[in-house]
Amino acid sequence: MKELLSDRINNLAVSQTLAMAAKARELQSQGKDVIGLSLGEPDFNTPDFVKEAAIKAIQDNYNSYTPVDGYVELKKAIINKFERDNKLNYNLSQIVVSTGAKQSLSNIAAALINPGDEVILPCPYWVSYRDIIKLNGGVPIEVKTNISSDFKISGEDLEKNITSKTKMLWFSSPCNPSGSVYSKSELKEISDVLLRHPEIYVVSDEIYEHINFSGGHSSIAAFDGMYDRTITVNGVSKAFAMTGWRIGYIGGPKWVARACNKMQGQVTSGANCIAQRAVITALQENPSKIHYMVDEFKERRDLILGLLDQINGFTCNKPEGAFYVFPDVSHYFGKTIDGTTINNASDMSMFLLEKALVATVTGDAFGDPNCIRISYAASQEQLIEAVSRIKNILN
Numbered sequence: 001m002k003e004l005l006s007d008r009i010n011n012l013a014v015s016q017t018l019a020m021a022a023k024a025r026e027l028q029s030q031g032k033d034v035i036g037l038s039l040g041e042p043d044f045n046t047p048d049f050v051k052e053a054a055i056k057a058i059q060d061n062y063n064s065y066t067p068v069d070g071y072v073e074l075k076k077a078i079i080n081k082f083e084r085d086n087k088l089n090y091n092l093s094q095i096v097v098s099t100g101a102k103q104s105l106s107n108i109a110a111a112l113i114n115p116g117d118e119v120i121l122p123c124p125y126w127v128s129y130r131d132i133i134k135l136n137g138g139v140p141i142e143v144k145t146n147i148s149s150d151f152k153i154s155g156e157d158l159e160k161n162i163t164s165k166t167k168m169l170w171f172s173s174p175c176n177p178s179g180s181v182y183s184k185s186e187l188k189e190i191s192d193v194l195l196r197h198p199e200i201y202v203v204s205d206e207i208y209e210h211i212n213f214s215g216g217h218s219s220i221a222a223f224d225g226m227y228d229r230t231i232t233v234n235g236v237s238k239a240f241a242m243t244g245w246r247i248g249y250i251g252g253p254k255w256v257a258r259a260c261n262k263m264q265g266q267v268t269s270g271a272n273c274i275a276q277r278a279v280i281t282a283l284q285e286n287p288s289k290i291h292y293m294v295d296e297f298k299e300r301r302d303l304i305l306g307l308l309d310q311i312n313g314f315t316c317n318k319p320e321g322a323f324y325v326f327p328d329v330s331h332y333f334g335k336t337i338d339g340t341t342i343n344n345a346s347d348m349s350m351f352l353l354e355k356a357l358v359a360t361v362t363g364d365a366f367g368d369p370n371c372i373r374i375s376y377a378a379s380q381e382q383l384i385e386a387v388s389r390i391k392n393i394l395n
């Protein structure tokens, strides 16, 4: 039988974070001692108080289909969380719970993008934005940044890329992969530009909100004039170490929430019942309860920055959030090391996997061909060993 895949799927790139993680697992299963720093996944266990809520939910027979947009109790917990942490006031009709923030993002794209609509993506951006946008007929407009601007765009950068076709701005702060955090004044500059273009919507991905070492998180939806045109995306994968539980959510305009609900109603139905019950407990807790993880991430950030500093030609910004470093490795392009010529970031990432047994992700996946992403969601011993292997092979 001929393989007759659709153009849509043929044009869709494979998620390179997941592909690299799969490659690392494959090598590990062959007995190779690969250190996996490719996947953005906390290496902590889900906190006990959350696990206990899930066990109780099973015992209490939460086993039926859930409301498509989430249990009312969970939506209320999300409303309280938005009030508590972000000074954003939503009502029940403005919240949609999904099977991970990835589905939240996909719903938004399906709900808002018409073919040919332009979506401004500050680079580097999280790996799946570009393909989610393209899958829905949108045109990603990549706005380049570099270390000297801490991988952030200015109001001027944004303004220069706005056209009559611009539909949305998508970004994450703290950013995956650069770890950059937009300050209040930087967000104000961006929102001032957007105020002059009232037809542009914003998708603000705040999934790393709590993994922030800069001393404060700001939500762009809370700035003057932004509430009605911003969809704030969040989830529990990162802050609560719940990647496999698959719960994400949005707060935004009622008409967007209604559209996401409609989309989800045809595609997946409501998110998992047990996971939703557990997330009610997670969100009701004071965020200080998960600070032990944030403190550890900060220690690891400092550790890995210090270690990478000893490697010739790896130049880093100082990430203020998330759990990634994004070194510029372009110093090595065109050089031959140990018989292998490194022409780009993908070559470097492959070289490190094959020769140093350290899994990273090429910056191409995030729209920056000069960098590689290293996740430091691994133990300090693993980080020390990984950087020492990289250093030995490169220096």
Ligand code: PMP
Pocket: 040, 099, 100, 101, 102, 103, 126, 172, 175, 176, 205, 207, 235, 236, 237, 243, 246, 247, 248
């Ligand atoms: N946004 C960003 C910036 C991410 O890093 C991730 C990580 N997977 C997601 C969204 C999706 O998260 P989830 O596990 O909730 O689907």
Ligand code: GLU
Pocket: 015, 017, 018, 038, 039, 040, 041, 102, 127, 128, 176
């Ligand atoms: N967000 C994580 C990452 O960037 C998980 C992988 C994924 O969902 O693509 O590595």
